[in-house]
Structures are given as C-alpha cells and as structure tokens.
Amino acid sequence: MTQVDDWQLTADVVRSFSNTPDQRLKHILTELVQSSHDFVRRTNLTFEEWNYAIDYLARTGHACTPARQEFVLLADVLGISMLVDAINHRERDGATPTTVLGPFYVGEHKLLPHGSNISSGVSGAPMFVRIRVADVSGKPIGHAIVDVWHADDDGLYDSQKASYPEEGPSLRARFAVDAQGCLSFRTILPCSYPIPTDGPVGELLDASARHPMRPAHVHFLVAAEGFEPLVTHVFIAGDKNLESDAVFGVKSELISHLEEHDESPMPDGSPANGPWYVLTYEFRMQPGNGTAPTPLPGTRRA
Amino acid sequence: MTQVDDWQLTADVVRSFSNTPDQRLKHILTELVQSSHDFVRRTNLTFEEWNYAIDYLARTGHACTPARQEFVLLADVLGISMLVDAINHRERDGATPTTVLGPFYVGEHKLLPHGSNISSGVSGAPMFVRIRVADVSGKPIGHAIVDVWHADDDGLYDSQKASYPEEGPSLRARFAVDAQGCLSFRTILPCSYPIPTDGPVGELLDASARHPMRPAHVHFLVAAEGFEPLVTHVFIAGDKNLESDAVFGVKSELISHLEEHDESPMPDGSPANGPWYVLTYEFRMQPGNGTAPTPLPGTRRA
Numbered sequence: 072m073t074q075v076d077d078w079q080l081t082a083d084v085v086r087s088f089s090n091t092p093d094q095r096l097k098h099i100l101t102e103l104v105q106s107s108h109d110f111v112r113r114t115n116l117t118f119e120e121w122n123y124a125i126d127y128l129a130r131t132g133h134a135c136t137p138a139r140q141e142f143v144l145l146a147d148v149l150g151i152s153m154l155v156d157a158i159n160h161r162e163r164d165g166a167t168p169t170t171v172l173g174p175f176y177v178g179e180h181k182l183l184p185h186g187s188n189i190s191s192g193v194s195g196a197p198m199f200v201r202i203r204v205a206d207v208s209g210k211p212i213g214h215a216i217v218d219v220w221h222a223d224d225d226g227l228y229d230s231q232k233a234s235y236p237e238e239g240p241s242l243r244a245r246f247a248v249d250a251q252g253c254l255s256f257r258t259i260l261p262c263s264y265p266i267p268t269d270g271p272v273g274e275l276l277d278a279s280a281r282h283p284m285r286p287a288h289v290h291f292l293v294a295a296e297g298f299e300p301l302v303t304h305v306f307i308a309g310d311k312n313l314e315s316d317a318v319f320g321v322k323s324e325l326i327s328h329l330e331e332h333d334e335s336p337m338p339d340g341s342p343a344n345g346p347w348y349v350l351t352y353e354f355r356m357q358p359g360n361g362t363a364p365t366p367l368p369g370t371r372r373a
Numbered sequence: 374m375t376q377v378d379d380w381q382l383t384a385d386v387v388r389s390f391s392n393t394p395d396q397r398l399k400h401i402l403t404e405l406v407q408s409s410h411d412f413v414r415r416t417n418l419t420f421e422e423w424n425y426a427i428d429y430l431a432r433t434g435h436a437c438t439p440a441r442q443e444f445v446l447l448a449d450v451l452g453i454s455m456l457v458d459a460i461n462h463r464e465r466d467g468a469t470p471t472t473v474l475g476p477f478y479v480g481e482h483k484l485l486p487h488g489s490n491i492s493s494g495v496s497g498a499p500m501f502v503r504i505r506v507a508d509v510s511g512k513p514i515g516h517a518i519v520d521v522w523h524a525d526d527d528g529l530y531d532s533q534k535a536s537y538p539e540e541g542p543s544l545r546a547r548f549a550v551d552a553q554g555c556l557s558f559r560t561i562l563p564c565s566y567p568i569p570t571d572g573p574v575g576e577l578l579d580a581s582a583r584h585p586m587r588p589a590h591v592h593f594l595v596a597a598e599g600f601e602p603l604v605t606h607v608f609i610a611g612d613k614n615l616e617s618d619a620v621f622g623v624k625s626e627l628i629s630h631l632e633e634h635d636e637s638p639m640p641d642g643s644p645a646n647g648p649w650y651v652l653t654y655e656f657r658m659q660p661g662n663g664t665a666p667t668p669l670p671g672t673r674r675a
Contacts, residue, residue: 080456083452087617090583091582097581099418100581102412102415104452106412108452108453111453111457111460113408114401116460121448125444125448128430130434132430132434132436134434142427142434146423150382150406150410153382154383154410154413155418158418278393279390279399279402280392281389319386
C-alpha cells in the first residue's frame with residue numbers, strides 16, 4: 072500500500088477491510104474509516120491535537136470502572152446516545168417518545184402495591200404520581216409493568232450511594248398497572264442534578280463552557296407483552312435546564328406540568344406541611360415484542 | 374433542547390458548543406459532532422452494536438499502560454496515524470517522504486562513532502548501512518544528527534524487552550554525519566514482525582481477516598538546524614508485506630533495494646560466514662525549524 076496521497080491512503084485502509092467475513096462489520100468499518108479520515112482532513116489536525124486526543128481517550132478508558140462508564144457519559148454529552156436512541160425509534164406515530172436509559176437503571180425489583188411511598192426517609196416536597204399505560208389508540212394495557220427511578224434532593228440515585236444495595240431501593244420501584252392501565256405512588260419532587268464532572272467528560276464540558284446539569288426528571292421503563300418496551304423520562308415543566316440538558320434527553324412531549332397543592336390532607340391521607348405536587352402522565356405503547364431491553368454494559372452501578 | 378428529529382438533535386449538540394472560548398477547539402468539536410453523528414446515521418447502528426463499541430473503547434483504554442498505547446495502535450491500523458502524518462506534510466517537493474514515528478522511539482542517545490556495530494550480541498545477517506543527508510537540491514547537510522532504531526530477528530525492539538533499559542541500547546543509535554553529510558554503521562538485516570495482537574486491536578484485525586505484519590524496515594529520525602525534522606522508515610525491497618503493512622506506513626520512495634554480497638572480508642574487515650547486505654539511502658531534508666519532534670505521549674516503552 073504505497074500511497075501517493077492521503078486520499079489513496081483512505082482507499083487503501085478501506086480495502087484492507089475487504090475480506091471481513093461479516094458483511095455488517097465490513098460496512099461499519101468502512102464507514103468508520105471514511106468518517107474518521109474525513110474528520111482528520113476537515114480539521115487539519117496537528118500532531119499536538121492528535122496526541123491530546125489519544126491521551127484523552129486513554130484517560131477516558133482509565134476512568135471506566137464497574138461503577139462508572141465514562142465512554143457512555145462522553146457519548147451522552149456529544150448527543151450520540153440520544154442519536155442511537157432516535158435512529159432505533161424512527162416510527163413512533165402516536166407512541167410516547169423514547170429517551171436514554173441512563174446509567175442508573177439497575178434492573179429487576181419486586182412489585183410494590185399501588186399507593187406506596189417510595190421516598191421513605193428521603194427529604195423533599197411530596198409528589199403524587201398517577202400513571203396510565205395505553206396503546207397508541209388510547210386503549211388501556213392492563214398487563215403492563217412499570218419501573219420507575221429518580222434522583223434525590225441532592226441529585227443522587229440510590230445506586231450511587233456507598234450504602235447501596237444494603238440500603239434501598241429508594242426512589243426506585245416496580246409496579247404492575249391495574250385493569251384500567253393505571254397505577255399511583257408517592258415520592259418526592261425531583262430536582263436538577265449534575266452529571267459526574269470529575270473525569271475527562273467534566274474536562275470537556277469545562278473547556279467548552281457547558282454546564283453539567285440535567286433538568287429534573289423521573290425515569291420510566293414500561294414493558295408489556297405484545298408491545299415495544301418503552302424507555303423514557305418524564306421531565307418537570309419549569310425546570311431552568313430543560314433547554315440545555317447536558318445529555319440532550321429532553322423531548323417536548325415528555326415535559327409534564329405538575330399540579331401544585333397546599334391543602335391538607337394530601338391524597339394519601341397524611342397532613343400537608345407545605346406544598347405538594349401531582350404528576351399525571353399517560354404512556355402510549357407501540358406494538359412490538361415484549362422483551363425488556365438489556366441495560367447497557369457497564370451502566371449498572373450496583 | 375426539545376428536538377423533534379435526529380437532525381435537530383445534531384444541530385442542538387453543535388449549538389451546545391457555541392460558547393467554547395477557544396475557537397479552534399470549537400471548530401474541532403463541531404466537526405467531531407457532525408462526523409460522529411453522520412457515522413451513526415449512515416450505519417443505522419443498533420443498540421447492540423453501540424454497546425459493543427462502548428465496551429471496545431473501554432477495553433482499549435484499559436489496555437493502555439505506560440509501556441503500551443493501544444489507542445495509538447488502533448489509530449495505526451485504521452490508517453489515522455498515517456493520515457495525520459500526511460496532512461501535516463503536504464508540501465514535500467523533492468524531500469524524503471515521512472511516515473509514522475511508531476511506538477518504539479525512546480528519545481535521546483549518546484553519539485556513536487561511524488562504522489559502529491549496533492547489533493553486538495544479536496543474531497542475524499550482517500547489514501552495512503550507508504546514509505547521506507542532503508537538502509532538496511542534493512547539497513550535503515554536514516551538521517545533521519541521525520537517530521536509527523529497528524527490530525531484532527524476533528521482531529522485537531530493545532525497549533520491548535524486560536531487560537531494557539538496564540541492557541542496551543541495542544539496534545538503536547545516534548550518529549552525527551560528516552562534512553559530506555555521510556555516515557555508515559553495521560547492524561543486522563531487519564525482518565517483518567507483527568504488531569501486538571493480544572489486545573482489542575488484535576481482536577479487530579482477527580474479525581476483519583487482516584494480518585498484523587509490518588514489512589521489514591529501519592526507522593530514522595533526521596534533525597538539523599534550519600531543516601524540518603524528518604521522521605521516516607526505510608523499507609527493505611522484496612518483503613512480502615510491503616503491499617499490506619498493518620499500519621499503512623509504506624511509501625514507494627522509502628523502499629530500498631539492498632545489495633547482497635557473500636565475499637569475504639566484509640566492509641568492516643571481519644570474515645563473512647554467509648550472505649551480508651548493504652543498504653544505501655539518501656535523505657533529502659526540507660527547510661524548516663530544526664526542533665526535533667516530541668515523541669507521542671505514552672509511546673515511550675522505556
């Protein structure tokens with residue numbers, strides 16, 4: 072491969088993959104070579120910049136542990152995670168939009184009864200959540216299973232705490248809907264929180280004058296036989312970071328306007344000590360196979 | 374950033390970098406977002422493929438140690454290292470072509486006298502090297518310093534051995550040319566050798582049915598005040614891997630046809646026990662500043 076110019080080089084590299092037995096892998100590698108070479112050519116990368124990039128990638132790799140996946144975080148802040156989600160959910164007429172699973176889903180939970188308070192021992196304004204699960208025509212799906220998880224007042228998930236999994240789950244639960252597709256539970260109002268900034272991804276955000284905040288949200292994973300599993304968030308309207316989510320996860324249909332109350336007692340009969348909120352959301356499921364998605368590798372923090 | 378489609382998403386991510394203070398970084402990040410998003414869109418990556426990629430990157434990071442830079446090796450086999458070299462050396466009319474520094478350059482050495490045997494204690498066919506360093510018009514550069522390094526009969530550099538740096542240097546030296554720009558030394562005939570295949574890069578080569586071999590070569594780094602430092606290899610004509618160098622480093626002008634001899638004595642007066650070789654090469658240097666290039670981070674194996 073005695074190239075005379077850099078276009079010949081790119082052609083040589085593409086040709087080196089021509090005997091790849093798996094045709095899909097061959098296609099991906101061909102596109103990878105062309106994209107990466109085009110990037111280098113368009114930016115006219117200097118040696119110093121390239122050396123920095125190599126070192127950055129190595130440091131990002133070293134920041135990956137069983138409890139943290141810095142490459143997922145990097146893909147998140149570059150919008151690549153949401154893009155992979157988007158291209159795998161192109162046809163969703165009438166169905167609830169999807170968004171990233173995120174690094175804090177930790178898998179199976181035992182079912183809790185409706186009306187449970189999943190925030191026991193955690194401080195925060197009470198929030199009552201009322202969910203309905205329906206098909207795209209609005210007909211209830213009476214056999215749906217709903218996983219829910221969100222961060223506490225300090226922006227931490229139970230699985231990020233040293234006491235997990237010995238203590239918990241906390242702000243994390245699984246419910247089965249009733250025959251009308253409904254369920255309700257009590258939790259606390261979630262708040263904005265920063266993604267981890269003490270690694271190479273934090274360095275990137277700093278260098279580009281971007282903030283690390285995610286707007287307040289509750290994660291949901293809804294699964295039902297005969298329907299495509301739905302991985303999504305519900306965001307709280309009014310959060311100042313809705314337009315600048317560090318991981319680009321917000322879609323307007325996923326923003327919920329809460330009802331604010333202060334009368335006593337609250338829906339579960341307990342006395343109100345201040346404002347409390349009601350979040351109501353209806354999930355519309357698309358037909359499909361009912362297998363729950365496998366969490367991303369390295370994203371289980373437990 | 375409440376995107377309605379994946380093109381809007383890409384625009385949102387690009388805009389998120391709009392306040393980057395360093396304009397060059399802003400440009401690079403913008404191109405990175407566009408290239409990486411285009412790649413994902415063109416390949417329609419599945420979740421499984423994306424998860425594999427994330428895991429592959431993390432494993433590549435974990436394979437990086439002070440003695441090994443797996444991301445450099447990955448860039449090498451994807452032709453990116455040679456591309457960065459090519460775009461930084463576009464104008465070389467009359468000058469010797471450049472190629473990658475490679476991971477085995479370990480920096481400064483003390484000067485050896487002309488005629489030295491740099492292969493003492495290493496088995497292999499004797500090779501006598503005669504170098505001339507000139508400017509692009511052919512005028513000798515009498516103040517050039519030439520670093521040389523190459524692999525042994527087993528394809529290993531001294532710096533890859535456990536005994537390094539206590540033992541050595543071996544097959545590695547620095548020379549000053551004479552007033553005619555010339556120098557000569559004795560070494561052994563280099564041979565083809567494989568790049569390291571026990572990490573993620575080996576996995577990539579395996580999956581794409583590519584061999585890991587580099588054709589036989591000798592590395593040179595030529596530096597002289599008033600000239601651009603020249604990082605290159607001289608390849609041995611006839612090597613069966615010249616057309617399929619695993620790292621795409623071969624350029625036809627860098628291939629040298631050796632003289633083969635078997636008469637006794639050899640040029641250094643010692644008796645011949647079999648065939649011996651003569652490699653003659655003239656390096657043409659381009660005007661520039663005479664600072665020697667900094668080795669890539671993490672590429673020093675010492």
